[in-house]
Amino acid sequence: MEGRGVSGLEEFRRFRERMNERILEADNLELKRFFALDGRVYDEGALPASTKELMGLTASMVLRCDDCVAYHLIRCKEEGASDEQLFEAFSVALVVGGSIVIPHLRRAVAFLDELNAEESPS
Amino acid sequence: MEGRGVSGLEEFRRFRERMNERILEADNLELKRFFALDGRVYDEGALPASTKELMGLTASMVLRCDDCVAYHLIRCKEEGASDEQLFEAFSVALVVGGSIVIPHLRRAVAFLDELNAEESPS
Amino acid sequence: MEGRGVSGLEEFRRFRERMNERILEADNLELKRFFALDGRVYDEGALPASTKELMGLTASMVLRCDDCVAYHLIRCKEEGASDEQLFEAFSVALVVGGSIVIPHLRRAVAFLDELNAEESPS
Amino acid sequence: MEGRGVSGLEEFRRFRERMNERILEADNLELKRFFALDGRVYDEGALPASTKELMGLTASMVLRCDDCVAYHLIRCKEEGASDEQLFEAFSVALVVGGSIVIPHLRRAVAFLDELNAEESPS
Amino acid sequence: MEGRGVSGLEEFRRFRERMNERILEADNLELKRFFALDGRVYDEGALPASTKELMGLTASMVLRCDDCVAYHLIRCKEEGASDEQLFEAFSVALVVGGSIVIPHLRRAVAFLDELNAEESPS
Amino acid sequence: MEGRGVSGLEEFRRFRERMNERILEADNLELKRFFALDGRVYDEGALPASTKELMGLTASMVLRCDDCVAYHLIRCKEEGASDEQLFEAFSVALVVGGSIVIPHLRRAVAFLDELNAEESPS
Numbered sequence: 123m124e125g126r127g128v129s130g131l132e133e134f135r136r137f138r139e140r141m142n143e144r145i146l147e148a149d150n151l152e153l154k155r156f157f158a159l160d161g162r163v164y165d166e167g168a169l170p171a172s173t174k175e176l177m178g179l180t181a182s183m184v185l186r187c188d189d190c191v192a193y194h195l196i197r198c199k200e201e202g203a204s205d206e207q208l209f210e211a212f213s214v215a216l217v218v219g220g221s222i223v224i225p226h227l228r229r230a231v232a233f234l235d236e237l238n239a240e241e242s243p244s
Numbered sequence: 245m246e247g248r249g250v251s252g253l254e255e256f257r258r259f260r261e262r263m264n265e266r267i268l269e270a271d272n273l274e275l276k277r278f279f280a281l282d283g284r285v286y287d288e289g290a291l292p293a294s295t296k297e298l299m300g301l302t303a304s305m306v307l308r309c310d311d312c313v314a315y316h317l318i319r320c321k322e323e324g325a326s327d328e329q330l331f332e333a334f335s336v337a338l339v340v341g342g343s344i345v346i347p348h349l350r351r352a353v354a355f356l357d358e359l360n361a362e363e364s365p366s
Numbered sequence: 367m368e369g370r371g372v373s374g375l376e377e378f379r380r381f382r383e384r385m386n387e388r389i390l391e392a393d394n395l396e397l398k399r400f401f402a403l404d405g406r407v408y409d410e411g412a413l414p415a416s417t418k419e420l421m422g423l424t425a426s427m428v429l430r431c432d433d434c435v436a437y438h439l440i441r442c443k444e445e446g447a448s449d450e451q452l453f454e455a456f457s458v459a460l461v462v463g464g465s466i467v468i469p470h471l472r473r474a475v476a477f478l479d480e481l482n483a484e485e486s487p488s
Numbered sequence: 489m490e491g492r493g494v495s496g497l498e499e500f501r502r503f504r505e506r507m508n509e510r511i512l513e514a515d516n517l518e519l520k521r522f523f524a525l526d527g528r529v530y531d532e533g534a535l536p537a538s539t540k541e542l543m544g545l546t547a548s549m550v551l552r553c554d555d556c557v558a559y560h561l562i563r564c565k566e567e568g569a570s571d572e573q574l575f576e577a578f579s580v581a582l583v584v585g586g587s588i589v590i591p592h593l594r595r596a597v598a599f600l601d602e603l604n605a606e607e608s609p610s
Numbered sequence: 611m612e613g614r615g616v617s618g619l620e621e622f623r624r625f626r627e628r629m630n631e632r633i634l635e636a637d638n639l640e641l642k643r644f645f646a647l648d649g650r651v652y653d654e655g656a657l658p659a660s661t662k663e664l665m666g667l668t669a670s671m672v673l674r675c676d677d678c679v680a681y682h683l684i685r686c687k688e689e690g691a692s693d694e695q696l697f698e699a700f701s702v703a704l705v706v707g708g709s710i711v712i713p714h715l716r717r718a719v720a721f722l723d724e725l726n727a728e729e730s731p732s
Numbered sequence: 733m734e735g736r737g738v739s740g741l742e743e744f745r746r747f748r749e750r751m752n753e754r755i756l757e758a759d760n761l762e763l764k765r766f767f768a769l770d771g772r773v774y775d776e777g778a779l780p781a782s783t784k785e786l787m788g789l790t791a792s793m794v795l796r797c798d799d800c801v802a803y804h805l806i807r808c809k810e811e812g813a814s815d816e817q818l819f820e821a822f823s824v825a826l827v828v829g830g831s832i833v834i835p836h837l838r839r840a841v842a843f844l845d846e847l848n849a850e851e852s853p854s
Contacts, residue, residue, distance in 0.1 A: 137838070137842075138838065141839075141841060141842060142838070144841055144842075144845070145837065145838070145841055148815075148819050148841075149816070149819075150816075150820065150822070150823055151528075152525060152528060152823035152826070153819065153823050153826060155521070155525050156525060156823070156826050156827065156831075157834075159518060159521050159522060159525065159705055160705055160831045160834070162518060163702055163705045164702070167694075167698050168692060168694040168695045168697075168698050169664070169695050169698045169699070173661055173664060174698070174702055176657070176661060176665055177665050177668040177699060177702050178668075178702060178706065180665040180666075180668060180669050181668050181669055181672045181702070181703065181706045181707070182832065184464070184466075184669045184672065184673055185672055185673070185706070185707070185832050186309075187832045187835060188835075189834075189835035190706075190831070190832055190834075190835065204656060205270075206271070206272075206655075206656040207656045207657050209270050209271075209272045209656075210272065210274075210655050210656050210657045210662070211657070211665060212272070213272055213278070213651050214651055214652070214666060214669070215669065216274075216275060216278050216464070217278065217464060217465050217647055217648055217651045218464050218465050218466060218666065218669045218670070218673070218678075219463075219464040219466070219669070220428070220460070220461060220462050220463040220464025220465075220466075220467070221278075221312070221462050221464075222304065222309045222312055222428075222462060222464075223464070224282070224312075225309060225310075225311035225312065227267065228259070228260065228263035228264070228267070229263075231263060231266055231267055231270075232259075232263060232266075235266070273650075274651045277643070277647050278647060281461055281643050281644060281647065282461055284639075284640060285457050285461045285640045286458070289450075289454050290448060290450040290451045290453075291420070291451050291455070295417055295420060296454070296458055298413070298421055299420055299421050299424040299455060299458050300424075300458060300462065302421040302422075303424050303425055303428045303458070303459065303462045303463070304462070306425045306428065306429055306586070306588075307428055307429070307462070307463075308797075312462075326412060327758075328411075328412040328759070328760075329412045329413050331412075331758050331760045331763065332412050332413045332418070332760065332762075333413070333421060334760075334763065335407050335760055335762035335763050335766070336407055336408070336418055336421050336422060336425070337425065338586070338762075338763060338766050339403055339404055339586060339587050339762065339766065340422065340425045340426070340434075340586050340587050340588060341425070341429075341585075341586040341588070342550070342582070342583060342584050342585040342586025342587075342588075342589070343583050343586075343766075343770045343800070344584060344585070344586075344792065344795045344797045344800055345586070346767075346770070346800075347797060347798075347799035347800065350747070350748065350751035350752070350755070351751075353755055353758075354751055354754075381594070381598075382594065385594035385595075385598055386594070388598075388601070389593065389594070389597055392571075392575050392597075393572070393575075394576065394578075394579055395772075396576075396579035396582075396583065396769060396772060396773045397575065397578065397579050397582060399765070400582050400583065400587075403762060403765050403766060403769065404587045404590070406761075406762060407762045426588065429588045430675075431552075431588045432591075433590075433591035434588055434590075434591065449636075450637070450638075453636050453638045453641065454638065454640075456638075456641065457640035457641050457644070460640070460641060460644050461640065465644075465648045465678070466670065466673045466675045466678055468645075468648070468677075468678075469675060469677035469678065471633065472625070472626065472629035472630070472633070473629075475629060475633055475636075476625075476629060476632075479632070503716070503720075504716065507716035507717075507720060508716070510719055510720075510723070511715065511716070511719055514693075514697050514719075515694070515697075516694075516697045516698065516700075518698075518701035518705065519697065519700065519701050519704060522701070522704050522705065522709075525827055526709045526712070529823050529824055529827045530824070533816075533820050534814060534816040534819075534820050535786070535821070539786060540820070540824055542779070542783060542787055543786055543787050543790040543821060543824050544790075546787040546788075546790060546791050547790050547791055547794045547824070547825065547828045547829070548710065548828070550794065550795055551710045551794055551795070551828070551829070553674075553710045553713060554713075555712075556710055556712075556713065556828075572778040573778045575778075576777050576778050576779045576784070577787060580774070580788060580791070583769055583770055583773045584788065584792070584795070584800075585791070585795070672830070672832075704830070705830060705831050706830050706831050706832060707829075707830040707832070708794070708826070708827060708828050708829040708830025708832075708833070709827050709828050709830075710794075710829070711830070
């Protein structure tokens with residue numbers, strides 16, 4: 123329900139990585155193919171990767187998927203998105219998805235603050 | 245996944261309040277306007293505030309947003325809703341939204357029990 | 367995509383009634399029980415039927431179910447809801463559910479206008 | 489809003505087929521891969537194709553996608569599902585997804601009746 | 611269920627415009643404010659309007675709102691998006707939202723073809 | 733956000749059971765009837781219980797309800813489903829529901845691993 127804190131950030135990454143490996147080890151070709159496709163679809167193309175990641179962020183937010191939001195926030199920052207740009211993405215998601223997005227917005231901003239703190243430790 | 249307990253109730257309020265402040269401090273006019281609108285829409289009007297809060301509760305429950313449910317439960321009780329009335333709202337939400345609402349119903353009832361315990365400490 | 371017009375209103379009622387009969391004739395006890403429960407849950411209780419119908423309307427709107435919205439609009443009007451009250455319910459649904467509710471709001475208002483026209487033919 | 493009638497059934501098939509071709513002609517590898525994956529995932533495996541189609545039908549119904557329901561009804565019947573079995577799938581979907589599934593259930597049953605009529609013309 | 615054809619495109623615009631006017635005439639301040647906010651949130655800012663419209667398109671598609679998709683397709687083209695870019699947005703939406711997006715993708719592509727035909731009449 | 737661990741599995745069961753009792757004790761007939769119906773709909777019928785549980789699992793997964801997924805995983809295993817079959821159900825759910833299902837898939841697989849560990853303690 124609350125922000126994960128910096129240790130939570132690390133835990134999120136570890137659980138995510140461990141379970142992705144576990145799933146890809148299972149002998150199921152369709153799951154493997156879906157995961158591959160999920161990676162490729164955000165690659166640079168006619169649209170820049172930075173735009174695609176912002177689209178993924180907005181889609182994740184209106185669908186209210188905290189882990190997806192967290193992942194795309196990491197990727198958006200890697201692609202150079204500023205906080206101001208991310209807040210504009212949040213505002214689009216909020217207007218499209220309504221007030222039920224707010225709890226996810228709170229967690230997204232807390233997560234973003236953690237990412238920023240990790241980047242520039244005082 | 246579980247009831248928050250009385251300390252969890254306090255934590256919910258603190259995180260909510262802290263992040264709302266954080267978000268409103270960000271320099272984004274649309275977010276501010278949405279938050280203002282989200283407050284005003286439940287104000288007394290042609291419909292009493294108590295009815296609007298019950299509508300907000302039911303909408304939150306069928307959309308399966310635990311934090312929204314918790315918030316509207318607090319507000320419904322402030323507007324004088326009885327437990328019997330809240331359970332009728334739950335039953336409408338359950339029939340409209342189906343069995344996937346049940347885990348949220350469990351958490352809503354646990355949260356309501358905490359609110360009631362807080363009100364009348366033994 | 368558009369308003370149904372008065373003939374559309376009649377068509378909606380006929381298709382709804384015909385298919386409900388068809389479904390209840392099928393030899394499936396769980397479907398019958400669900401339909402019975404769906405009727406009873408809006409009955410007068412600790413909450414008045416008028417409030418429950420407004421809750422059903424709001425829930426249907428945030429879940430974006432045009433036929434459910436149409437049905438609850440009919441019922442809300444039977445329970446005495448004014449247009450001003452219905453528009454307040456719409457505004458709660460819009461804020462909770464976001465701009466994706468707007469196309470359903472347009473159809474709901476067109477349907478309400480048809481209901482009102484049917485009531486007071488010039 | 490209503491049943492499609494036998495001509496509607498034909499129209500559904502033609503539009504579906506025409507647009508699928510149009511989409512696969514577009515030079516977008518990810519769309520092509522998704523469509524391929526969408527076909528393969530229902531193939532006979534550790535679970536029989538008939539079970540997978542029933543799972544696809546139920547998932548489509550709780551997600552309230554009329555066209556997906558129509559497609560899986562066609563496939564379920566090809567895999568030998570009886571009307572009684574399909575109605576049991578409907579009842580699971582109705583309990584899981586709630587009363588907002590009902591309008592889709594009405595259209596699904598109307599579509600099923602059309603499929604059955606097409607099969608055994610009087 | 612099918613593409614709207616050029617006349618359908620015109621009908622979509624007319625119904626949309628007529629009902630928006632009807633709603634804004636109603637004496638409900640919250641609805642008016644929401645509509646105003648819904649307009650402003652896509653304005654040029656730290657992110658270009660073209661990016662925001664692509665985000666709106668993707669969000670509309672994963673939320674499976676045909677009218678919202680149609681509106682954002684019109685706006686994306688006004689902001690200069692190419693078909694290739696729009697298909698990349700479709701592919702992101704398809705991977706994020708899954709196969710239940712496909713019927714909406716079919717209608718989106720049919721609508722895009724109509725928009726393109728309108729632009730360059732043979 | 734993470735796997736529950738074996739103690740978490742126990743906690744899930746206890747909270748679930750305690751709150752179900754609490755809800756059924758409340759004097760609300762509609763809630764009781766819904767819970768009864770929710771139990772009966774998965775009973776052996778024209779479709780075997782094992783198939784219905786797989787349908788419930790897939791529906792829960794595309795609707796992204798972790799607790800529902802956990803419950804149906806327990807029931808699927810009681811009905812004899814193999815891991816290979818469960819992974820095929822996962823792959824159908826992933827293709828139908830898209831990448832937003834992935835975080836729930838990770839938690840489902842972690843939960844399944846816990847169930848398997850509980851069964852065959854080393």
